[in-house]
Amino acid sequence: MTATTPQQRPGTPAPAAHAPASLMSPARTLATARRVLRQLSHDPRTIALLLLVPVLLLVLLHYVFDADPHAFDSIGASLLGIFPLVTMFLVTSIATLRERTSGTLERLLSLPLGKADLILGYALAFGLLAIVQASLATGVAIWLLDLDIAGSPWLLLLIALLDALLGTALGLFVSAFAASEFQVVQFMPAIIFPQILLCGLFAPRDSMQPVLEGLSNALPMSYAVDGMTEVLHHPHATGDFYRDLAVVAGSALLVLTLGAATLRRRTA
Numbered sequence: 001m002t003a004t005t006p007q008q009r010p011g012t013p014a015p016a017a018h019a020p021a022s023l024m025s026p027a028r029t030l031a032t033a034r035r036v037l038r039q040l041s042h043d044p045r046t047i048a049l050l051l052l053v054p055v056l057l058l059v060l061l062h063y064v065f066d067a068d069p070h071a072f073d074s075i076g077a078s079l080l081g082i083f084p085l086v087t088m089f090l091v092t093s094i095a096t097l098r099e100r101t102s103g104t105l106e107r108l109l110s111l112p113l114g115k116a117d118l119i120l121g122y123a124l125a126f127g128l129l130a131i132v133q134a135s136l137a138t139g140v141a142i143w144l145l146d147l148d149i150a151g152s153p154w155l156l157l158l159i160a161l162l163d164a165l166l167g168t169a170l171g172l173f174v175s176a177f178a179a180s181e182f183q184v185v186q187f188m189p190a191i192i193f194p195q196i197l198l199c200g201l202f203a204p205r206d207s208m209q210p211v212l213e214g215l216s217n218a219l220p221m222s223y224a225v226d227g228m229t230e231v232l233h234h235p236h237a238t239g240d241f242y243r244d245l246a247v248v249a250g251s252a253l254l255v256l257t258l259g260a261a262t263l264r265r266r267t268a
Contacts, residue, residue: 025117032121037128040095050091050129054083054137062145073148077232078201080141080156081224084133084164086192092126092171093184100175119260122172123165130164151231155241159227162248166220169255176262195221200229220251 040046058076065072138157141147149156170191178184198205198216205216216222227244234241 028117029121029124032118033124033128036095036122036125040125040129046091046095050087050133051136053087054133055140057083058137058141058145069146069148072145073232075201076141076145076147077149077156077228078199078225080137080147080160081163081228082196082199082201082221084130084137084160085167085170085221085224086188087133088126088130088164088167089171089174089192090184090188092122092168093175093178093187094171094181096122096172096175097178097181097184101180116260119172119256123168123256126168126171127165130161130168134160134164149232150235151233151237155231155237156228159224159231159241159245159248162245162252163221163224166224166248166252166255169252169259172259173255173262176259195219198222199225201225220248223247223251 058079061076061079062072065075134157138153138160142149142153142156174184174187174191178187198208198212198219199221200216205213205222208216223244227241227248230238230241230244
């Protein structure tokens with residue numbers, strides 16, 4: 001007669017297998033964020049890309065317009081929102097793609113870890129880096145490069161931070177559709193470059209061909225640049241500034257939701 005193990009005794013329920021959690025847990029979200037930050041701390045090149053490249057580009061732009069400081073004020077304020085968005089998009093999409101292709105994502109989703117926990121954990125980790133990045137770039141632009149703005153530097157920092165968070169959200173979303181880091185880079189001409197061309201950086205949006213103007217009105221980067229322009233020209237927050245702020249924040253939230261919906265264990 002075969003002996004009955006303690007787990008097999010009558011009346012004792014079998015241990016349940018781990019299943020993905022259906023409800024978001026702050027503890028799991030924070031654990032995911034700590035893991036991502038710990039991994040990034042061992043990658044100094046990524047940290048340099050995130051923190052130093054936007055600052056160096058602003059310094060370069062300052063000396064490009066050395067003979068015309070007013071031009072730097074106008075373009076520099078706009079790029080203060082564009083640079084963080086682009087760098088956060090690149091770093092977030094590539095870092096998340098590595099999680100997929102290395103099998104880390106598959107192992108994580110086999111644990112009691114919900115998709116919302118994973119997405120929000122990544123967003124929190126990169127959001128903390130975005131705060132540092134936006135603070136550093138804004139501080140250098142205003143206090144070292146003499147960026148002349150009519151509004152509060154805190155409003156400029158706020159819109160720059162939301163731009164960086166939007167880049168993070170776009171990176172998380174795009175990583176679901178790329179099978180390699182090269183494919184991530186290929187998404188830039190499709191997602192980032194059209195927004196740069198249509199955001200009003202090179203020409204006022206209301207002077208564009210009507211179809212392009214309508215398209216620019218649907219792109220979140222347009223409102224990021226508009227928000228920077230509001231701070232540049234107005235001493236106090238205007239209604240248009242709050243509208244721009246809401247559109248950028250809402251776009252980031254929408255893209256994060258889409259990222260959670262498209263999250264899957266394996267990269268096709």
